[in-house]
Amino acid sequence: MENALVKKFKWFWAWQDEAEEAWLGEMSKKGYHLSSVGVAGIYTFFIDEPRDYVYRLDYRMFPKKDKQEYLQLFRDAGWEYIGEMSAWQYFRKHAKQGEANEIFTDAESKIAKYTRILTFLGFFWIVLVAVLVGRISRISVDNPYPWWGVIDGIQLFTFLVFLLFTYIIIRLATRIRQLKRL
Amino acid sequence: MSQDDIKEYLPLTEATYYIMVALSEPLHGYAVMQEVEKISEGTVRVGPGTLYGVFTTLEKEGLIVKVKEEERRKSYTLTPKGRAVLLSQVKRLGIMNRNGLAVSDRLSPERRNVAGGT
Numbered sequence: 001m002e003n004a005l006v007k008k009f010k011w012f013w014a015w016q017d018e019a020e021e022a023w024l025g026e027m028s029k030k031g032y033h034l035s036s037v038g039v040a041g042i043y044t045f046f047i048d049e050p051r052d053y054v055y056r057l058d059y060r061m062f063p064k065k066d067k068q069e070y071l072q073l074f075r076d077a078g079w080e081y082i083g084e085m086s087a088w089q090y091f092r093k094h095a096k097q098g099e100a101n102e103i104f105t106d107a108e109s110k111i112a113k114y115t116r117i118l119t120f121l122g123f124f125w126i127v128l129v130a131v132l133v134g135r136i137s138r139i140s141v142d143n144p145y146p147w148w149g150v151i152d153g154i155q156l157f158t159f160l161v162f163l164l165f166t167y168i169i170i171r172l173a174t175r176i177r178q179l180k181r182l
Numbered sequence: 183m184s185q186d187d188i189k190e191y192l193p194l195t196e197a198t199y200y201i202m203v204a205l206s207e208p209l210h211g212y213a214v215m216q217e218v219e220k221i222s223e224g225t226v227r228v229g230p231g232t233l234y235g236v237f238t239t240l241e242k243e244g245l246i247v248k249v250k251e252e253e254r255r256k257s258y259t260l261t262p263k264g265r266a267v268l269l270s271q272v273k274r275l276g277i278m279n280r281n282g283l284a285v286s287d288r289l290s291p292e293r294r295n296v297a298g299g300t
Contacts, residue, residue: 056231070234072254073212073230076230102229102231103232104232105197106232109231113231
């Protein structure tokens with residue numbers, strides 16, 4: 001019999017990846033097993049008997065030929081690959097006592113993972129700053145209107161995205177600092 | 183290669199050290215994971231995410247090189263530069279170990295605190 005599939009939307013922020021892993025594990029304990037990942041937080045689960053699975057997330061972008069080698073390494077180590085959602089790579093394996101249930105086994109490699117996310121976000125952050133600075137510099141000194149008069153919807157939107165990115169970057173940097181203290 | 187160039191890479195992390203020791207002969211990824219667990223007597227386990235990262239970095243720095251590829255499994259081994267770096271680390275660890283052993287009799291948990299403790 002074909003197992004029933006359920007779609008579920010769940011958003012998570014980059015610094016909450018460990019909570020996301022734990023949540024996926026809890027879902028499996030209830031009999032909801034991740035079967036594929038879609039775009040922007042859309043998960044598909046298949047319903048079956050409850051199982052004790054460990055889920056782990058990596059963050060990587062790479063060309064296809066490198067990905068083959070990468071996935072082979074995980075398969076050899078007993079990890080099942082579920083899929084990719086905006087560079088997040090989803091893996092799982094059966095939780096077993098006395099067995100390695102981690103894909104990252106030292107602080108350095110965890111820090112490297114968050115640094116990869118930071119580098120990606122940092123690129124967009126710089127673009128946003130450039131856009132904002134470009135807009136502000138066009139405000140003429142003898143503009144008869146007060147400064148808020150020149151703020152339009154697009155500018156406000158860009159500014160809010162800039163604030164959001166800044167916040168994410170701070171959270172990730174905090175996470176890295178915590179890991180460095182270990 | 184000068185000693186200064188080698189020093190840039192030191193100290194190696196525990197995982198990197200064991201991975202390089204394992205790669206003194208050509209091995210593919212999963213074999214490295216098994217070898218590290220074995221030779222470290224179970225003290226160090228390397229997960230696939232960590233191993234892939236170390237492989238990528240070491241290859242980029244020219245410390246290891248791909249020697250074979252079979253069914254998507256790549257085998258790597260140390261380059262001359264990699265061997266020099268590892269050898270230098272081994273020497274440093276030898277000094278560290280001698281220093282630790284020299285004071286080891288002072289480190290026993292039964293030993294009373296010299297600085298006026300209980």
